[in-house]
Amino acid sequence: MIFYFSGCGNSKHVAETLAQGLGDTLAFIPEAARNNRYDYTLADDERLGFVFPIYSWAPPQLVLDFVKKLKLASKPNYVYFTCTCGDNCGHTEKVFRKAVEEKGWELSSCFCVKMPETYIAMGGFKLDTEENAKRKISEADATLARLLPRLANKERFSEMIVGGFAWLKTYLINPGFNRSATDDRKYRTTEKCIGCGKCVDVCPLQNITLEEGRPKWNGHCTMCMACYHHCPVNAIQYGKATEGKGQYTYAKIKVKN
């Protein structure tokens, strides 16, 4: 069983690749949470996997909340996570290991793959060039092909890109990010909006409603940026931080190939 979260398609691609390679079932965390589905029974030899993007050098809070509520009929024999990041993950392994150990389980393996950047809601953050984005995707695919057999054999390993100042980023900056940088009140639409409702459809938290043909953000945002990146006419902005920065989704890059 693989529980996954994804805003812009990178982690979804990774989760689907793993599910296909391992013959495992996929469950989308926001959907399971929405349906209050926290009770699962795994087969005796079944792996328990998690796939998610890195948000501010840690797992997204909604993933940690889900792990906390998850109830399994018996202790899983092999637990792993795979995360996608633009650059590096800080102490994500420590954070996730602690979350798993608090359940009385053991983390067997983890690895990260670099994928195209999606976060651009602050000054200084920008998207990868198309060339870099494609290079990251093909390197990530090679890493997945190399590590899939190790997951299949239930080996124990860790291949994380921790990066510099990891303690500071994960234990000081991340809590601040979760408190204030997920504020959706800075989302706005420009006159380009055609009222198509795509942003409503792609929001994994169902946080957007259309009111008089314009999106309204309703205060339960995880800052995945799916609404921004999927808008067909680039009509969504986050304050002024996103202006002129372009859009990215895994699907769009693949369609162009």
Ligand SMILES: Cc1cc2nc3c(=O)[nH]c(=O)nc-3n(C[C@H](O)[C@H](O)[C@H](O)COP(=O)(O)O)c2cc1C
């Ligand atoms: C809110 C937010 C915070 C992010 N923080 C980090 C980070 O701390 N380190 C990093 O390398 N990438 C970071 N990223 C980039 C994403 O982890 C990366 O692009 C990921 O592959 C996106 O996955 P998705 O397409 O499945 O949503 C961040 C992206 C978002 C939206």
Ligand code: SF4
């Ligand atoms: S996806 Fe873009 S154009 Fe469509 S309703 Fe949302 S903001 Fe408007």
Ligand code: SF4
């Ligand atoms: S409102 Fe936008 S950024 Fe927030 S969770 Fe929904 S899609 Fe993601």
